[in-house]
Amino acid sequence: MIESGILLTGGGAMLPGMARRLSQATAIPVRIAPNPLDAVILGLRAMAAAAA
Structure with missing residues (x-):
């Protein structure tokens, strides 16, 4: 996080x-x-797909 920074969503x-x-x-x-x-939403979709 220190190197790439914080991405607010x-x-x-x-x-x-x-x-x-x-x-x-x-x-x-x-x-x-x-x-x-x-x-x-896109992050949740990716997590759900990875868990399936």
Whole structure:
């Protein structure tokens, strides 16, 4: 996480100022996923497929 940074997804990524605040608090780069809500669904789908 320290090397690649934090990738915000879901509703938290959509909160104004969240990425900046998290970056300041952790001193780790923070990025927001291009489609934060879609990222959550696609991740769950991949996990479900791997478990099957």
